[in-house]
Amino acid sequence: MYILLNYYIYAKLLYMKHPSCPNCSSDHYVKSGIINNRQRYKCKKCGYNFTVNKLGKKIDDYYVNKALQLYLEGLTYREIERILGISHVSIMNWVKKYNIKRPYNSNYHPTYKILSATELSNYFQDTQNLSGAGVLITELGDKFMLIKWERFKE
Numbered sequence: 001m002y003i004l005l006n007y008y009i010y011a012k013l014l015y016m017k018h019p020s021c022p023n024c025s026s027d028h029y030v031k032s033g034i035i036n037n038r039q040r041y042k043c044k045k046c047g048y049n050f051t052v053n054k055l056g057k058k059i060d061d062y063y064v065n066k067a068l069q070l071y072l073e074g075l076t077y078r079e080i081e082r083i084l085g086i087s088h089v090s091i092m093n094w095v096k097k098y099n100i101k102r103p104y105n106s107n108y109h110p111t112y113k114i115l116s117a118t119e120l121s122n123y124f125q126d127t128q129n130l131s132g133a134g135v136l137i138t139e140l141g142d143k144f145m146l147i148k149w150e151r152f153k154e
């Protein structure tokens with residue numbers, strides 16, 4: 001789990017170092033002046049103006065969405081902290097801020113796996129993995145997170 005956490009922090013830093021347009025994801029942009037001491041860029045593809053700071057905000061929003069998705073799926077604050085590398089205190093604050101409530105069911109707890117696209121494909125080839133169970137897949141960095149719950153799990 002710590003390897004995973006470090007990987008995401010690394011991916012995050014890498015992304016911020018080589019930003020792409022927050023509007024269309026193009027990496028064809030030119031410098032377009034300084035606004036409030038920050039370098040501003042103009043996307044050559046769609047014309048959108050952005051600063052690197054704005055990109056940082058965009059990444060933060062991505063993590064807020066992922067954290068809340070996982071919370072709704074029944075994962076604990078500590079589990080989300082381990083997966084995303086975000087402190088459980090931040091997650092608790094977001095749950096409060098966005099007024100997220102999940103149906104009360106203390107027995108329900110899904111299992112989860114982090115898989116690459118190929119691993120995901122292999123997983124679905126085996127029908128044993130799917131009988132009597134439901135799965136939900138969400139993107140996570142350049143991998144996928146598979147959340148699985150079983151119908152008759154004790």
Ligand SMILES: [Zn+2]
Binds near residue numbers: 024026047048
């Ligand atoms: Zn653009």
